[in-house]
Amino acid sequence: xxxxxxxxxxKFGEIQHNLNVILxxxxxxxVDLLVFPELALSGYQFTSKAEVEELSQETAGCPALQRIQTxxxxxxxxxxxxxxxxxxxNLYNSALLIGPRGPLGLxxxxxxxxxxTLWFSPGNTGFQVWDIGTAKVGIMVCFDxxxxxxxxxxxxxxAEILCHPSNLVLPYCPDAMVTRCLENRVFTVTAxxxxxxxxxxxxxxxxxGMSEVVAPNxxxxxxxxxxxxxxxxxxxxxxxxxxxxxxPYNDLLKDRHPQWYAEGTAGE
Ligand code: ACM
Numbered sequence: 001x002x003x004x005x006x007x008x009x010x011k012f013g014e015i016q017h018n019l020n021v022i023l024x025x026x027x028x029x030x031v032d033l034l035v036f037p038e039l040a041l042s043g044y045q046f047t048s049k050a051e052v053e054e055l056s057q058e059t060a061g062c063p064a065l066q067r068i069q070t071x072x073x074x075x076x077x078x079x080x081x082x083x084x085x086x087x088x089x090n091l092y093n094s095a096l097l098i099g100p101r102g103p104l105g106l107x108x109x110x111x112x113x114x115x116x117t118l119w120f121s122p123g124n125t126g127f128q129v130w131d132i133g134t135a136k137v138g139i140m141v142c143f144d145x146x147x148x149x150x151x152x153x154x155x156x157x158x159a160e161i162l163c164h165p166s167n168l169v170l171p172y173c174p175d176a177m178v179t180r181c182l183e184n185r186v187f188t189v190t191a192x193x194x195x196x197x198x199x200x201x202x203x204x205x206x207x208x209g210m211s212e213v214v215a216p217n218x219x220x221x222x223x224x225x226x227x228x229x230x231x232x233x234x235x236x237x238x239x240x241x242x243x244x245x246x247x248p249y250n251d252l253l254k255d256r257h258p259q260w261y262a263e264g265t266a267g268e
Contacts, residue, residue: 001134002031003161003187004233007211007224009195012043013055019064026071026079031233032134035191037211038082038109038142038165039093044193044207047200049091052119056086059096059106069102076100078132080139080191082165084120093120095139095165097130105130105139110150113143127153135160135238142166145173145180145190155184156253160241164190167207174210178218185216185252186241194227216240 006025010018018041026034038044041064042055057064065083072079078099085094085108093109093116108123109116127150129138138159144150145164154162162180166173168190177188192211198204209226213234224230244252 001033001238002233002235003033003035003189003213004029004031004231005035005189005191005211005213005224007037007192007194007209007228007230007232009193009207009229010037010040010043012045012197012199014043015041015055015064018042019067022081023067023071025231026068026077029077029231029233031077033078033080033132033137033161033163033189034233035163035165035189036079036081037191037193038095038167039084040081040165040193041083043197044167045197045199045202045205046115046119047202049119052084052091053086056084056091058086059094059103065096065098065103069098072098072100074100078104078137080137080163080165082141082167090121091119092123093141094123095141095163097132097137097139097163099132104132107139107141109141109144111144111147127157129154129157129159135241137161137163139163139165142168145176148180148183151180151184151186151188155186160186160238162186162188164188166190166192166211168192168210169205169207171208174208174212174223177212177214178220181214181216182218185244187216187236187238188212188214190214192224194229
């Protein structure tokens, strides 16, 4: 199967423009699974909750998501896209999995980063896994990588590919994903954004690019540059993620000892 990502610089607040860029990437790409960045429709550096509300979408009946759905109808492509979601009075930093027959799964970011904690509620979906025919896929969003429990839970729930829409500003994640892949024997597709946002007199945020596809053996199949728009796809052998045997004596998931993996009290 073929997986890919689209690394670009969403323009803050310009949903129509960002949507058109996304639709063009969908049109140009002939793959099975394509991942877009976190908050790809709205941009990232909000200055107030009112601004998030204005740029957020209700999933049902959302014209932008409907246009993506229409573009995918009848084809073979599945897309994962980050967006600000409005549900009643709550806002979530969410990602939607959409396929040829419409939306298949929704993930709401669990581990919120920095000022996101001011605008969004922590996700309440948990780490679910969906079957897209060619593979079982799960979603984690950006800073979720910092908590190894996110990737582990997805792997334990059967995910073979972790789709990872991101807006990374710190330099650590691209290398860390090698470990996430090794310790879970999964593929990851990190779709980061590029560009700079400097809004409301706040310190600028420079997004680090370096979107990548990493294999279950930790091999970086491709890593994008730090500041260029990149549309990339590669063939992967999903059987590599299904084989959890490390050697004749060790099976990655069966050899866990969860009775010793306590909740702990150090964080209280
Ligand atoms: C992040 O979670 N957007 C760094």
